[in-house]
């Protein structure tokens with residue numbers, strides 16, 4: 001079963017083999033796609049993305065997702081390397097400066113908050129606007145970003161990432177309208193279960209919370225590999241009329257009030 005045969009894509013955010021984007025890149029290639037990989041220049045130095053590039057025979061193009069020139073260069077080079085416009089893009093980027101520097105939500109530093117919004121949410125708008133301007137994606141293409149349910153419900157230690165994700169999801173809806181109207185391109189966000197990655201485990205109390213979410217979800221937490229499967233279906237031609245949606249990929253967590261496993265501890 002090769003759902004992405006003949007398709008070309010760009011995957012942001014593979015830092016190491018725990019990254020959700022790492023698993024998505026592997027699945028896309030296994031399903032027949034040709035891809036380029038990208039990450040921030042600093043992540044290229046500290047992460048292990050080169051291994052993934054070699055394994056998947058995919059070129060790595062550095063780009064700070066907040067920098068418009070980097071994004072233009074990434075899209076132009078990807079089209080050269082892949083031999084034409086792309087069909088899908090994954091935005092898998094998240095970073096909170098206040099979380100990283102351990103600032104409480106009620107004592108936030110606003111310059112850092114703006115930086116967080118730029119990296120974690122506005123970069124998604126910048127990416128889509130640059131893609132549209134350069135006419136870099138084929139009609140009926142698919143753009144995805146990864147998000148978290150803290151956009152809708154309160155999770156105290158998620159800090160300013162909650163607002164970042166709310167903004168990200170809103171960009172998917174608003175840009176999804178324009179992209180759909182002009183190019184038949186669909187834009188969605190996937191709201192993933194807690195996942196043991198560098199970004200995930202940076203949140204205070206993540207281990208306990210991971211277990212709680214697992215016991216609360218009737219299917220248990222969705223893994224990064226399962227998220228990759230879902231991304232592949234969303235990039236494939238089987239989901240061409242799904243757009244402007246926030247899609248929960250969380251084992252049922254988002255619909256739960258209480259579960260027996262949580263009640264009984």
Ligand SMILES: NC(=O)c1ccc[n+]([C@@H]2O[C@H](COP(=O)([O-])OP(=O)(O)OC[C@H]3O[C@@H](n4cnc5c(N)ncnc54)[C@H](O)[C@@H]3O)[C@@H](O)[C@H]2O)c1
Nearest residue numbers: 013015019020040043065093094146194195197198199200
């Ligand atoms: N891990 C979880 O529990 C979880 C749950 C739901 C959603 N998500 C989301 O999934 C996405 C991927 O995160 P992950 O959990 O795989 O962690 P990760 O740490 O492996 O990935 C985050 C990526 O963002 C990249 N990044 C940071 N600043 C950047 C910049 N300026 N330009 C380009 N890239 C930049 C990092 O280099 C890294 O590769 C994020 O949007 C995250 O919020 C994660």
